[in-house]
Amino acid sequence: MPHVVISGQAARRFTGGVSEFDVEANNFRRLVLELERRYPGLGHRVEEGMAVAINGEIYQDAYLAAFEPDSEIYLIPKIGGG
Amino acid sequence: MLWAKIKRSPHAHARILSINLDKALALPGVKAIVTGADFPDVPPEKAQIGAAPHNLRDLSRNCIARGKVLYEGHAVAAVAAVSPAVAAEALDLIEVEYEVLPHVMDVEAAMAPDAPVLHDDIFTAGIEPRPTKPSNVSKVVRFTKGDVEAGFRDADVIIERRYTTKPVHQGYIEPHACLVSVAPDGQTTIWSSSQGQFMVRAYTARMVGADIANIRAIPAEIGGGFGGKTIIYLEPLAYMLSKKSGRPVKIVMSREEVFRATGPTSGAVVEVKLGAKKDGRITAAKTVLKYQAGAFPGSPVQQGCICSLAPYDIPNAETTGYDVLCNRPKVAAYRAPGAPIGSFAVESCIDELARELGINPLELRRLNGARDGTKAAHGPTWNNIGYLRTIEEAMAHPHYRTPLGPNQGRGIACGFWHNAGGESSAAVHVNEDGTVTVTEGHPDIGGSRASMAMMVAEVLGVPFENVRPVVGDTTAIGFSASTGGSRVTFAGGMAVTQAAQKVVEELKKRAAITWDISPDAVEWKDGKAYPAGANAGSFEPLDLATIANRSARTGGPISAEVQINAQGQGPGFTTHLCDVEVDRETGAVKILRYTAIQDVGRAIHPSYVEGQMQGGVAQGIGWALNEEYIYDQDGRLENPGFLDYRVPVASDMPMIDTVMVEVPNPRHPFGARGVGEVPIVPPMAAVANAIADATGVRLRDLPMSPPRLLAALDGEPMRQAAE
Numbered sequence: 001m002p003h004v005v006i007s008g009q010a011a012r013r014f015t016g017g018v019s020e021f022d023v024e025a026n027n028f029r030r031l032v033l034e035l036e037r038r039y040p041g042l043g044h045r046v047e048e049g050m051a052v053a054i055n056g057e058i059y060q061d062a063y064l065a066a067f068e069p070d071s072e073i074y075l076i077p078k079i080g081g082g
Numbered sequence: 083m084l085w086a087k088i089k090r091s092p093h094a095h096a097r098i099l100s101i102n103l104d105k106a107l108a109l110p111g112v113k114a115i116v117t118g119a120d121f122p123d124v125p126p127e128k129a130q131i132g133a134a135p136h137n138l139r140d141l142s143r144n145c146i147a148r149g150k151v152l153y154e155g156h157a158v159a160a161v162a163a164v165s166p167a168v169a170a171e172a173l174d175l176i177e178v179e180y181e182v183l184p185h186v187m188d189v190e191a192a193m194a195p196d197a198p199v200l201h202d203d204i205f206t207a208g209i210e211p212r213p214t215k216p217s218n219v220s221k222v223v224r225f226t227k228g229d230v231e232a233g234f235r236d237a238d239v240i241i242e243r244r245y246t247t248k249p250v251h252q253g254y255i256e257p258h259a260c261l262v263s264v265a266p267d268g269q270t271t272i273w274s275s276s277q278g279q280f281m282v283r284a285y286t287a288r289m290v291g292a293d294i295a296n297i298r299a300i301p302a303e304i305g306g307g308f309g310g311k312t313i314i315y316l317e318p319l320a321y322m323l324s325k326k327s328g329r330p331v332k333i334v335m336s337r338e339e340v341f342r343a344t345g346p347t348s349g350a351v352v353e354v355k356l357g358a359k360k361d362g363r364i365t366a367a368k369t370v371l372k373y374q375a376g377a378f379p380g381s382p383v384q385q386g387c388i389c390s391l392a393p394y395d396i397p398n399a400e401t402t403g404y405d406v407l408c409n410r411p412k413v414a415a416y417r418a419p420g421a422p423i424g425s426f427a428v429e430s431c432i433d434e435l436a437r438e439l440g441i442n443p444l445e446l447r448r449l450n451g452a453r454d455g456t457k458a459a460h461g462p463t464w465n466n467i468g469y470l471r472t473i474e475e476a477m478a479h480p481h482y483r484t485p486l487g488p489n490q491g492r493g494i495a496c497g498f499w500h501n502a503g504g505e506s507s508a509a510v511h512v513n514e515d516g517t518v519t520v521t522e523g524h525p526d527i528g529g530s531r532a533s534m535a536m537m538v539a540e541v542l543g544v545p546f547e548n549v550r551p552v553v554g555d556t557t558a559i560g561f562s563a564s565t566g567g568s569r570v571t572f573a574g575g576m577a578v579t580q581a582a583q584k585v586v587e588e589l590k591k592r593a594a595i596t597w598d599i600s601p602d603a604v605e606w607k608d609g610k611a612y613p614a615g616a617n618a619g620s621f622e623p624l625d626l627a628t629i630a631n632r633s634a635r636t637g638g639p640i641s642a643e644v645q646i647n648a649q650g651q652g653p654g655f656t657t658h659l660c661d662v663e664v665d666r667e668t669g670a671v672k673i674l675r676y677t678a679i680q681d682v683g684r685a686i687h688p689s690y691v692e693g694q695m696q697g698g699v700a701q702g703i704g705w706a707l708n709e710e711y712i713y714d715q716d717g718r719l720e721n722p723g724f725l726d727y728r729v730p731v732a733s734d735m736p737m738i739d740t741v742m743v744e745v746p747n748p749r750h751p752f753g754a755r756g757v758g759e760v761p762i763v764p765p766m767a768a769v770a771n772a773i774a775d776a777t778g779v780r781l782r783d784l785p786m787s788p789p790r791l792l793a794a795l796d797g798e799p800m801r802q803a804a805e
Contacts, residue, residue, distance in 0.1 A: 007225060008225045008384075009208055012210060053462035055463065055465065056464055057465065057749070058650070058651065060502075060647075060649070061647060062647060062649050065649065072462070072463055074461035074462045076460055076461060077223075077384045079502050080382075080415060080419060080567060081418070081419065081499075081502050081568060082252075082308055082309020082310075082312065082418060082419050082759060
């Protein structure tokens, strides 16, 4: 089961401090849905404000970004730029 | 066509009690006036527009004030008239009654419990329990890795320093400008200079309450952006004036307006604490970043937190960021937003640590540098990065070994920027003579059109000169995210490459029809279709022009359009070397020599890549040495022009040497990664470290202008610039 870490404090107000999760999901969309189911509001927060780094590679606004059970998955702030 | 001008607040913070337009409206030649009351009030629940970075409610109130003005220069009304002179005369006839409120300009003053509060509906996000009192601290962010206190206990040497930076402007040469025409049926055309025509269309539509489909946004050629044109200021005002008057309306900001009313990047206070073993291994890092957001939330502090520690393999780290409101223009993106500020502090502190340890600063960076497999302080593990190669190239560069003379010093600093991907559309059309038109959706702010043409030419196997790249308006090409984040050559390049590949498949099909064989039996090579082997038959090759000329017979025009959301941009790392000479009598710093070494992925257009590297360095040198806003005690800007806000000019600069390290990005068809932003990250620290090397005096406050350096050399306390 993939292990997911939310970088920073974005999850705290939804989870009471938990920021690491084992999630039964194989892509970003299913991850978001599962987080929303467990902690209402968190999935939306992740979808709107965060990108996902899968094995160090960044995906942003990509429902179909896929991962394996042993993938390293970090949710990090979305990236803007100048 | 009418000309419009904008009435701006003379106060840093004031309540608008009344606006009387009677005299202005009575002036002959005045055709329309708008105030905040003419715009839909965006309710808080509709402020977020999908994944867009800006809060629409704030953006709307930044374009034109409602209820309060929040900085000197904040727009309160706009007048359209038959000439610029009449519009200007009308501005003086608009009577605005204000109740002046206490103001706050600086980040730590704005964080104080008794500071004047800009917004009574902003409560600090990111802390629990949710505060009950409004605050100028709009957000707190924190990233942690390992056990930072244990890391400091394990250290042999700990140093703790405080650094400050000033807000600086992007300094684009062309001021903001637009022309908007609203027809009686609502059909609207916007011509404007921006970093994203789709951004202009979306924000304008939402702020004025129009349908996106009714707005055609045409991207004018841009006279510099650097992030500052990823936001709008004028288009909604011109729209409403045009709608009211029934005439096209043009607005052009003056340079003074650009300084008073458009976003610089944040000024900041950054505290850095580093712990290391005697052998140079960094055991812990703790940083606190306090960034000015200006009048509305949204400083780039989060990226400052992440980027400043990203070049290092640090087992224990904690970084905390504060987004702080103050009575200045809302900050806007500026090249690698947030990263240069935090990196000035961290890269200066790394240099101080190296001196404390007696270790060569470049060697200390190599020892602690991120490499493939390193877990960054914000979490992800790096792959395919070229950071250490930039350090090794710096060590091997002749610049690094060149002897220095009296009062000369050498500084080193490194930098990181994520780069970005995102949505891009591209179309490739084969013209009937065999030339090719490629249409993309991104305004070209750094030479990207040439790179697009080169990638298409490469795939099609035709001369570069035969490919004409065009930036399409919002009706000519599919949605494309703004130019920014160093994303265009990566994401746009993916789109044009895929479109060209589809065209190649179509060309093979057309050749197959001509030869009456299977498309699988055709190969495309060097701009021509060939039979793929003896079994395919014996035919003379068909070139692009021949196939295009006969396209009616084989199925019609040949073109392809691709829309993607590009993922997997490679990050950018860089190492800079800077030599300075200090005039101890005047405090002036001369940049003697500068070398920027950068992992550029695969350089698609090498000279444009070098231009990006040199441009970033030039802007960083200005940030380091001279640029700052100077406000009087009432919060009024005293230097809103290039005479008094000094950006570097050509005579200030040495030749900026570049070394392109090419570690291809495996996710891009040609290996490209973004190159335009990371070169502005290291220069401030590189210059500060060079000055310290030359003089033994450490400057921790920007800009390192002659008066400030002179005071430091004389042993006087650092003078803070007037606020």
